[in-house]
Amino acid sequence: MPVEEPHRIICHLDELLAARGMTVTALADAIGVTNVNLSVLKNQRAKAIRFSTLTAICDVLQCQPGDLFSTQPL
Template structure:
């Protein structure tokens, strides 16, 4: 079985929250997820995400998925 390479997806939730003057707690309450789940995402530790959560975050922040995520160059890791 091949060794799983780390993903290179970078989450920009910190920046988006700062730009909107919003806290993780406020976003979590607005979209109905836990602070812990958003913190995992924000701190680059998430391995998966439900489309319903992605949609709720984008609706709450007035953004698109491409504003929330980018892919780091090959050979680098997120964070």
């Protein structure tokens, strides 16, 4: 079995959506990703993100990748 690799990336999608008064479903519809997949990202369960998904999220939320992610300090 492949080993689960630990990481310290935090996704701030929840805060960004709240600040814009937008729901996960609305964002999912806008960027063409399933609600389930976007929830995975919002709930810190994603292990990777496609550049195309990142671009679409940044376009809709009018933000930069750095606003969406940060690294948790050790």
